[in-house]
Amino acid sequence: MTAYHDLIAFQRETEALALVAGRLGWDQETMMPRGAAHQRAEEIGALETALHRRRTDPRVGEWLAALEGEALDDVARAQVRHIRRGHERATRLPDTLSAELARVTSRAQGIWAEARAADDVAHFMPTLREVVRLKREEAAALAQGGDPYDALLDDYEPGATGAGLAAMFDRMRPRLVELRERVMGAQRAPAPLMGRFETEGQMGLAREIASHFGYDWRHGRLDRSVHPFTSGSGTDVRITTRVDESDPLNCLYSTLHEVGHGTYEQGIDPAYLLTPLGNGVSMGVHESQSRIYENQLGRSRAFCGWLFGRMGEVFGLAGAADAEAFYASVNRVHSGYIRTEADEVHYNLHIMLRFDLERELIAGLLEADDLEEAWNTRFEADFGVAVDKPSNGVLQDVHWSVGLFGYFPTYSLGNVYAGCLHTALRAAVPTLEDDLARGHAESATAWLRETVQRHGGLYQPAELIERACGFAPHEGPLLDYLDTKFGALYGV
Amino acid sequence: MTAYHDLIAFQRETEALALVAGRLGWDQETMMPRGAAHQRAEEIGALETALHRRRTDPRVGEWLAALEGEALDDVARAQVRHIRRGHERATRLPDTLSAELARVTSRAQGIWAEARAADDVAHFMPTLREVVRLKREEAAALAQGGDPYDALLDDYEPGATGAGLAAMFDRMRPRLVELRERVMGAQRAPAPLMGRFETEGQMGLAREIASHFGYDWRHGRLDRSVHPFTSGSGTDVRITTRVDESDPLNCLYSTLHEVGHGTYEQGIDPAYLLTPLGNGVSMGVHESQSRIYENQLGRSRAFCGWLFGRMGEVFGLAGAADAEAFYASVNRVHSGYIRTEADEVHYNLHIMLRFDLERELIAGLLEADDLEEAWNTRFEADFGVAVDKPSNGVLQDVHWSVGLFGYFPTYSLGNVYAGCLHTALRAAVPTLEDDLARGHAESATAWLRETVQRHGGLYQPAELIERACGFAPHEGPLLDYLDTKFGALYGV
Numbered sequence: 015m016t017a018y019h020d021l022i023a024f025q026r027e028t029e030a031l032a033l034v035a036g037r038l039g040w041d042q043e044t045m046m047p048r049g050a051a052h053q054r055a056e057e058i059g060a061l062e063t064a065l066h067r068r069r070t071d072p073r074v075g076e077w078l079a080a081l082e083g084e085a086l087d088d089v090a091r092a093q094v095r096h097i098r099r100g101h102e103r104a105t106r107l108p109d110t111l112s113a114e115l116a117r118v119t120s121r122a123q124g125i126w127a128e129a130r131a132a133d134d135v136a137h138f139m140p141t142l143r144e145v146v147r148l149k150r151e152e153a154a155a156l157a158q159g160g161d162p163y164d165a166l167l168d169d170y171e172p173g174a175t176g177a178g179l180a181a182m183f184d185r186m187r188p189r190l191v192e193l194r195e196r197v198m199g200a201q202r203a204p205a206p207l208m209g210r211f212e213t214e215g216q217m218g219l220a221r222e223i224a225s226h227f228g229y230d231w232r233h234g235r236l237d238r239s240v241h242p243f244t245s246g247s248g249t250d251v252r253i254t255t256r257v258d259e260s261d262p263l264n265c266l267y268s269t270l271h272e273v274g275h276g277t278y279e280q281g282i283d284p285a286y287l288l289t290p291l292g293n294g295v296s297m298g299v300h301e302s303q304s305r306i307y308e309n310q311l312g313r314s315r316a317f318c319g320w321l322f323g324r325m326g327e328v329f330g331l332a333g334a335a336d337a338e339a340f341y342a343s344v345n346r347v348h349s350g351y352i353r354t355e356a357d358e359v360h361y362n363l364h365i366m367l368r369f370d371l372e373r374e375l376i377a378g379l380l381e382a383d384d385l386e387e388a389w390n391t392r393f394e395a396d397f398g399v400a401v402d403k404p405s406n407g408v409l410q411d412v413h414w415s416v417g418l419f420g421y422f423p424t425y426s427l428g429n430v431y432a433g434c435l436h437t438a439l440r441a442a443v444p445t446l447e448d449d450l451a452r453g454h455a456e457s458a459t460a461w462l463r464e465t466v467q468r469h470g471g472l473y474q475p476a477e478l479i480e481r482a483c484g485f486a487p488h489e490g491p492l493l494d495y496l497d498t499k500f501g502a503l504y505g506v
Numbered sequence: 507m508t509a510y511h512d513l514i515a516f517q518r519e520t521e522a523l524a525l526v527a528g529r530l531g532w533d534q535e536t537m538m539p540r541g542a543a544h545q546r547a548e549e550i551g552a553l554e555t556a557l558h559r560r561r562t563d564p565r566v567g568e569w570l571a572a573l574e575g576e577a578l579d580d581v582a583r584a585q586v587r588h589i590r591r592g593h594e595r596a597t598r599l600p601d602t603l604s605a606e607l608a609r610v611t612s613r614a615q616g617i618w619a620e621a622r623a624a625d626d627v628a629h630f631m632p633t634l635r636e637v638v639r640l641k642r643e644e645a646a647a648l649a650q651g652g653d654p655y656d657a658l659l660d661d662y663e664p665g666a667t668g669a670g671l672a673a674m675f676d677r678m679r680p681r682l683v684e685l686r687e688r689v690m691g692a693q694r695a696p697a698p699l700m701g702r703f704e705t706e707g708q709m710g711l712a713r714e715i716a717s718h719f720g721y722d723w724r725h726g727r728l729d730r731s732v733h734p735f736t737s738g739s740g741t742d743v744r745i746t747t748r749v750d751e752s753d754p755l756n757c758l759y760s761t762l763h764e765v766g767h768g769t770y771e772q773g774i775d776p777a778y779l780l781t782p783l784g785n786g787v788s789m790g791v792h793e794s795q796s797r798i799y800e801n802q803l804g805r806s807r808a809f810c811g812w813l814f815g816r817m818g819e820v821f822g823l824a825g826a827a828d829a830e831a832f833y834a835s836v837n838r839v840h841s842g843y844i845r846t847e848a849d850e851v852h853y854n855l856h857i858m859l860r861f862d863l864e865r866e867l868i869a870g871l872l873e874a875d876d877l878e879e880a881w882n883t884r885f886e887a888d889f890g891v892a893v894d895k896p897s898n899g900v901l902q903d904v905h906w907s908v909g910l911f912g913y914f915p916t917y918s919l920g921n922v923y924a925g926c927l928h929t930a931l932r933a934a935v936p937t938l939e940d941d942l943a944r945g946h947a948e949s950a951t952a953w954l955r956e957t958v959q960r961h962g963g964l965y966q967p968a969e970l971i972e973r974a975c976g977f978a979p980h981e982g983p984l985l986d987y988l989d990t991k992f993g994a995l996y997g998v
Contacts, residue, residue, distance in 0.1 A: 031549075047742055053779065
């Protein structure tokens, strides 16, 4: 067992350095002076080089080889599984390819931002072609004869496959399109909130609801950033939100979303600190936590009732006539081009579109030059509206410019997992409805911590959700929840 | 020249990682959630291990050897001098000694804090004995037959020697003791400021004067911390201050002090970014910048006149009857035990006491067990007051607990350098008095940037000051300035 001991000791330092790299990312988005970007890129580059050297260190390969066939307990086996996966991914990529990917994608993000601002797809096209070419190369190198898209997906969602997700999405899509059409054809049309809600009040209320959902301030903090995000793990997990004085829901529900990510990381068994098990196990499971806090709990009728009253106290107005109108506003279904602004009914349709297109791109069935047309055709079919400009269509998301192929489907998988967990949670915690009506969800966090969060990376994602719910995860609970909730809200 | 190119490329990554380590330190004092300390220690430990490995990397020794006797330009020669110095210091220490020092001093800080809080020297004594023993060992290893104290000093002030400093202090001490007695015997006794000054106004005014002294917000920021400090170099140099609502001078002059450190780092030639020349050259030169901003400029009659008016506008009161009374309060000379609260007349007496004692400790002429008595005897001789309790005496400073022997004298050296620079600055910038009377000191910063700051680590400290002033640095200008200023203020 010396090999295991040495491997874990080595890995602890790697994990610590990875946390430092994450902290630099947080600093960049929240605190960094604006003239420091160039220097910061060098700092991050030096740290990433050091991390890459550690991940591909031949000693890791030797320790892993020495552990082949050793009898290990569950925790040790899971630790080794994570380390082996990371080491294999890192060593399968030629150094030249890693370097070229890093160089191209770091430049691509700026070009994508310019193209989006100018609604100019052609400006981005040469870069996108290059990114797609490199990602195909990377996928082939990682797949070693297996499915290339699956090899990319595996980085975000171990155990998931493109074929499995495609089958699930094929089952989901008709029901979502049908629900969307039903709701959009309804007579009712809830109004957005009206009024001005000053920044200090929004941030104060954001902190209050974060506390009510079990976010631990001893191990976290809340700041503002352009795009909300969660950073860190273990005993230092920071979240951000943004403030729009005409739309307090943006701040509050962004906060609840990040509180979901944050409590997950905070809730992992402290024994796993600074080991591979000390992080959320996958993007899909992470998103299940953020979405259940934001949607199934935060946008519930019970919690909205409390929030309506509390906003009246904080701001002197809640922006809606009564609690029922407030609840309808919070859950307003509206046509829109932008994924990040989508309601619960539309959201997964956005993802499926991206999933199908990126899978074809990586498989070589679609070329970058044909992407815009494919996007626009599919969007009109699923959303009933024609895309008016590229910034509302193919150029809207940063993901592909930075090489994140295989990431999008984990958002929907998170929603599906959230649907399953919500069913099990409601059965397990009968007092939850009353808690939410008092503006509290610590009881939900306690159940999620026990069943999901504390395990960190111990189980594979689907196994983890099955253990938590008592049934294998599937799309049914999410679709039933959406049908019931929005059918009632819109009387359809 | 391949060796030089490779050495500098390697060093750039080391410098970048060192900046990251510094940023973690900043985060710890300003932003870190309070429950993250243990994890942070592991993060810093991993980064320091990586840095130590780079500093002792055998390739650095090989590159340096290959460069022996090569013809290098001034900049390259200075770069190599810094790298060689760092490499030699790192390789001369046995790994076991470095590790033991790190372990003992990190624990010692906590024990010192307990001892100070309880006024219990005995509680700290076993640890202090251990620290002194290890520092003597370190000094001997570094000195390689030379003077052990000089070897420690060299880490903070290259080129300075204990003997040289002792001679200078011996010339300074009688004049300072005499001035102190004269002032303390005067009839005049200015009052401290009276009133409450709310936090937001203090921070706003702190930002305003930082701007007026040339601090560059594009490459910096101001936050609050328990102890004010400056962190970073190049394009990301952050400063902190603290706020006491009954004493606005604490916040404002702490800010000006850190603005001095900060503008120094910000003012270094951008061509030196991420190289050894891209940092302030020594603690003494650093302190010269902080002290000239804080004292010679910030506590001048002209600037105090402006500040009196501005405080009236910001707070509705300035805490003194008129500008003259305000100026006297800002420069109030008062008996006190604590170095960090000392006025300009007392400050260097505090340093000399520490310098003499720590030099004897390292030389083996004084033992840790006899330190308290030596401190108390000396304090009464120089300050005319008996120490009432250890927290006001030998336990007041953190430095020795964390092994910072050789650091104290650089504070006084900074004051001496500030005195020299101030003389040259006044001669070079005749408009400065008018600028200060308008609350501005950008003209001083421009001169300091040109003569001192931009050079970074290019020249040795004393050489740098001599080039800036046109004369070799000595204590005369500082002592003359103090005599004139406080003689006039106290009519003695």
